[in-house]
Amino acid sequence: MEIASTRGVCPVCGKNATLKCGNCRREFYCDKSHQSRDWPRHRSACIAWEIGRDADLGRYLLATRDLAPGDAILSEAPLVWGPSTHATQRLCVGCGKRCNDDIDMRCGVCRWPACRSNCEGLSDKKRHESECALLARARIIPRCEVLLVIRMLILWRTKSKRWTSLANLQSHEGSRGPGTDAHDEVTSISQHLGPLLMAFDCQDILPKICGLIDVNALETMPPEGSMAIYENASLLEHSCVANTRHSFRIDDKGRPRITVYAVTSIKKGEHLSTMYTHALWSTRIRREHLLVTKYFACRCKRCADPTELGTHLGTLKCPCKNGLMLPNDPLNSNTDWSCNVCPGIVTASEVAQLMDRLEEEVTGIMKQATEHTLSDLLSRLTVLLHPGHQHCISVSHSLIQLLPPNDPRKLELCKLILNTVTRLDPHGARLALYTAVTLRELASCPDEDRQAHLFRAASLLKMEPLDSPGQKLLRLVEMELCSL
Numbered sequence: 425m426e427i428a429s430t431r432g433v434c435p436v437c438g439k440n441a442t443l444k445c446g447n448c449r450r451e452f453y454c455d456k457s458h459q460s461r462d463w464p465r466h467r468s469a470c471i472a473w474e475i476g477r478d479a480d481l482g483r484y485l486l487a488t489r490d491l492a493p494g495d496a497i498l499s500e501a502p503l504v505w506g507p508s509t510h511a512t513q514r515l516c517v518g519c520g521k522r523c524n525d526d527i528d529m530r531c532g533v534c535r536w537p538a539c540r541s542n543c544e545g546l547s548d549k550k551r552h553e554s555e556c557a558l559l560a561r562a563r564i565i566p567r568c569e570v571l572l573v574i575r576m577l578i579l580w581r582t583k584s585k586r587w588t589s590l591a592n593l594q595s596h597e598g599s600r601g602p603g604t605d606a607h608d609e610v611t612s613i614s615q616h617l618g619p620l621l622m623a624f625d626c627q628d629i630l631p632k633i634c635g636l637i638d639v640n641a642l643e644t645m646p647p648e649g650s651m652a653i654y655e656n657a658s659l660l661e662h663s664c665v666a667n668t669r670h671s672f673r674i675d676d677k678g679r680p681r682i683t684v685y686a687v688t689s690i691k692k693g694e695h696l697s698t699m700y701t702h703a704l705w706s707t708r709i710r711r712e713h714l715l716v717t718k719y720f721a722c723r724c725k726r727c728a729d730p731t732e733l734g735t736h737l738g739t740l741k742c743p744c745k746n747g748l749m750l751p752n753d754p755l756n757s758n759t760d761w762s763c764n765v766c767p768g769i770v771t772a773s774e775v776a777q778l779m780d781r782l783e784e785e786v787t788g789i790m791k792q793a794t795e796h797t798l799s800d801l802l803s804r805l806t807v808l809l810h811p812g813h814q815h816c817i818s819v820s821h822s823l824i825q826l827l828p829p830n831d832p833r834k835l836e837l838c839k840l841i842l843n844t845v846t847r848l849d850p851h852g853a854r855l856a857l858y859t860a861v862t863l864r865e866l867a868s869c870p871d872e873d874r875q876a877h878l879f880r881a882a883s884l885l886k887m888e889p890l891d892s893p894g895q896k897l898l899r900l901v902e903m904e905l906c907s908l
């Protein structure tokens with residue numbers, strides 16, 4: 425949805441121009457010198473955001489002009505990045521790409537995993553070379569999940585400007601004291617990094633670094649499996665109906681540069697938001713996850729609506745068989761749930777117990793899913809849960825991919841899933857792949873407008889990152905469209 429024009433008129437000299445302002449993509453220049461000469465004037469029209477301050481939220485971003493869907497809002501390189509702190513794969517210490525598991529390739533100096541022996545990131549001063557000697561000396565077992573912490577320790581120790589920006593972000597250390605999972609994690613990282621921490625004399629800064637990562641780091645793609653912290657993009661506040669999406673690309677220095685786009689029309693002065701949880705988790709799960717990982721109690725319009733915008737993602741069926749069980753106060757995790765027909769009530773802990781039990785069952789069966797086991801599971805779930813419930817949707821999404829096109833359940837389930845994703849993510853900002861898979865299954869059903877569904881699937885997938893499963897599906901869908 426980016427503005428399609430590729431040329432314009434330079435505002436300085438009036439000549440035809442093809443150099444586009446990389447930030448707003450709305451102004452063209454004949455060359456770099458006229459671009460910088462125009463900057464004092466263009467600046468206020470170009471930058472679409474500013475930092476606001478609020479006693480509860482801390483710093484946040486707001487729009488300084490009206491934005492249309494697809495507008496680029498901001499683009500920046502990370503302050504620091506590295507393998508995710510929950511990385512399970514080996515990622516290259518030079519470039520962040522996934523290493524081949526069959527060959528034990530390593531950096532020749534520090535012996536940390538590398539994608540290939542001559543990866544250009546390994547000898548790049550701005551990337552691995554500056555940390556390589558330290559890693560070689562530190563005698564830490566090379567485990568990718570601590571590399572980001574080490575990189576931040578180096579920024580702290582060298583009093584880098586980037587550390588100053590990092591230290592300004594929230595780290596919520598007050599909520600991460602003894603007895604919390606976060607505290608246990610810091611202890612275990614501290615044991616792993618023992619020799620380095622001794623050498624640096626930096627035990628005290630470790631809890632802050634871990635807090636900064638947990639609260640601010642965004643998962644990147646590409647490179648897959650890494651995390652990055654951004655000076656401004658990390659200030660985007662959470663909303664379960666977020667108004668921005670973002671994508672990453674590797675810049676000429678090998679870093680994952682983020683670009684944040686508007687997904688809806690945003691009015692001047694509105695807060696800019698992103699989503700830090702899974703869009704298809706129900707409110708109870710999302711809010712708990714946000715509270716535990718981001719120390720944030722979401723009160724967005726989706727969280728405040730007991731039906732979750734009419735999707736019933738968390739709704740249970742009442743044993744009376746006629747009514748639905750909904751939370752009385754969805755913003756209170758201890759709330760009772762009541763039937764909308766009879767006087768029946770269940771407590772929050774009864775709901776939690778039932779959900780834990782069902783989740784275990786769903787996870788178990790999804791591991792060895794067949795058409796039969798999934799159909800069977802879905803009919804048992806729908807006795808207890810609304811058909812739009814999170815568990816029913818996830819089982820349905822697997823089942824539609826196994827049902828033959830002429831099975832009437834396939835059509836019905838595809839429509840149910842599309843109804844849910846359209847309400848939660850009308851612009852395909854979070855669930856593009858999920859939705860496209862559903863549209864492709866729907867396209868195979870008899871009497872459906874095959875071309876229209878495949879076309880919509882393709883347009884949703886166009887924004888998916890390079891080399892991602894979404895791009896692979898896009899190629900398949902485009903082939904199918906061609907053969908119609």
Ligand SMILES: [Zn+2]
Pocket residue numbers: 434435436437438439453454455458
């Ligand atoms: Zn010019």
Ligand SMILES: [Zn+2]
Pocket residue numbers: 445446447448449450451466469470471
């Ligand atoms: Zn601009």
Ligand SMILES: [Zn+2]
Pocket residue numbers: 516517518519520521538539540543544545
């Ligand atoms: Zn590499």
Ligand SMILES: [Zn+2]
Pocket residue numbers: 517531532533534535536552556557559
């Ligand atoms: Zn090295």
Ligand SMILES: [Zn+2]
Pocket residue numbers: 663664665722723724725726727728
């Ligand atoms: Zn919310």
Ligand SMILES: [Zn+2]
Pocket residue numbers: 742743744745746747748763764765766767768
């Ligand atoms: Zn009832």
